[in-house]
Amino acid sequence: MTGNPDGGAPVGEVVEVEEWAKPLPGLDNVNEHYWRTARAGRLLIQECPRCGHRQWYPRALCTACGGDPAWLETAGRGVVHTYTVIRQQGIPAFKAELPYVVAMVELEEGPMVFGSMPGVDPALVSIGTPVEVWFAAAADDTGVPYWRPR
Ligand SMILES: [Zn+2]
Numbered sequence: 001m002t003g004n005p006d007g008g009a010p011v012g013e014v015v016e017v018e019e020w021a022k023p024l025p026g027l028d029n030v031n032e033h034y035w036r037t038a039r040a041g042r043l044l045i046q047e048c049p050r051c052g053h054r055q056w057y058p059r060a061l062c063t064a065c066g067g068d069p070a071w072l073e074t075a076g077r078g079v080v081h082t083y084t085v086i087r088q089q090g091i092p093a094f095k096a097e098l099p100y101v102v103a104m105v106e107l108e109e110g111p112m113v114f115g116s117m118p119g120v121d122p123a124l125v126s127i128g129t130p131v132e133v134w135f136a137a138a139a140d141d142t143g144v145p146y147w148r149p150r
Contacts, residue, residue, distance in 0.1 A: 010041030011076030012133040021093035038143030047072040076133035078105040
């Protein structure tokens with residue numbers, strides 16, 4: 001994968017977390033850069049230098065042509081494409097946030113990203129709601145992108 005790994009500016013607030021109790025993503029050579037840059041307040045997608053296809057989440061290959069995708073900085077903004085409200089959840093770290101919205105966000109750059117909106121009153125969310133990213137500092141090497149109305 002190509003693209004500037006260290007070049008972007010933060011696009012969203014990074015909120016420190018006292019103790020992260022939710023599962024952490026398993027970092028690997030495809031997604032590690034994504035999670036590390038999220039820890040720095042940046043939201044990346046991938047763009048294929050060969051065909052121009054943009055995709056999220058990080059993958060080793062372009063899903064359109066099989067090319068080698070490059071990283072692309074986003075502005076961390078989009079609109080809610082669709083969403084659901086989670087009202088039951090047995091895992092304690094999630095249960096504490098009930099009810100919360102999980103949304104498909106259509107980024108200004110095109111791709112859809114899947115994300116949670118903890119702390120946001122579900123009554124404030126509808127299809128088309130403009131949203132912005134923020135990040136929970138889940139670990140030293142991992143930021144978790146979340147969304148809120150802007
Ligand atoms: Zn491609």
